Amino acid sequence: AIDGAVFFEKTPGDDVMGMILENTDKVDPRDYDIAFSALPSSVAKDVEARFAKYIPVFSTASAYRYEDDVPVLVPEVNSGHVKLVDAQRANRGWRGFVVPGPNCTTVGLVVSLKPIFDAFGVKTVRMVSMQSLSGAGEKGLRADSPYRKKVEMNVYPWIEGEEEKVVKETNKLLGKLVDGRVVEAGIDVHATCTRVYVDRVHTEVVDVVTERPATLEGIRAALEEFRSEPQELDLPTNAAWPIMVLDDVDMPQP
Ligand SMILES: NC(=O)c1ccc[n+]([C@@H]2O[C@H](COP(=O)([O-])OP(=O)(O)OC[C@H]3O[C@@H](n4cnc5c(N)ncnc54)[C@H](OP(=O)(O)O)[C@@H]3O)[C@@H](O)[C@H]2O)c1
Known part of the structure; x- marks a missing residue:
């Protein structure tokens, strides 16, 4: 088992167990093309900035969501906001950027x-x-x-x-x-x-x-008719339609 992992009921497969875990302090972002961050926001502020100096960072954390030069992106809703990334790079002198998703x-x-x-x-x-x-x-x-x-x-x-x-x-x-x-x-x-x-x-x-x-x-x-940019681009992991309307009296259920 992974030291400190308390979350899995069973030992995960080789695809997970074979991954190398490194402390973010020891990682040089210049060795990578892109980063995905799922850190607590208190930590994300510094770590994501360090990475965004060099590479694109896609984040689930709220650390940057409310800053004027940061788009919060949901591709079906506001893909045009991605243009804010240019301002973000210019304002901060970053070669990369931070793009967070919204709260769940x-x-x-x-x-x-x-x-x-x-x-x-x-x-x-x-x-x-x-x-x-x-x-x-x-x-x-x-x-x-x-x-x-x-x-x-x-x-x-x-x-x-x-x-x-x-x-x-x-x-x-x-x-x-x-x-x-x-x-x-x-x-x-x-x-x-x-x-x-x-x-x-x-x-x-x-x-x-x-x-x-x-x-x-x-x-x-x-x-029912709603389609957006991810559908137009026919992205491989995308749902064919983003919204399903259900009529059953006991739906929707989690
Ligand atoms: N859960 C959701 O549905 C959801 C949805 C939208 C956004 N978010 C946001 O996404 C982020 C992650 O949420 P989560 O639900 O996945 O939280 P989580 O289960 O508590 O996981 C947080 C992870 O961050 C790691 N971590 C903490 N401090 C670190 C550091 N200094 N360096 C490297 N890694 C560190 C933790 O590792 P250790 O366990 O080793 O400490 C843990 O693996 C949060 O900002 C949250 O608000 C979550």
């Missing part, structure tokens, strides 16, 4: 909102999330973790910083790039985020007030 609850929300936003405009969003334990990382999934015990057979209504992230990131992602900066979408977003005793997959209940009149059929068509 925001990603599903913005993909679902995007077709409605484009077709009808969006004034107000009220969302309640039921987020799985996987969203808390290792501490959510490890059987003996105190955090998991708190959520066991429970609904736990406190995910630090999550509601603020949903508000900020939704407006940044649906914002427009004007003169090299993102003008936020100006949506009045209200978020209540809870952790539930489900291992994987977040579920959300979302009320939307549109700017222009919308019918149920119109919303349904906008969601």
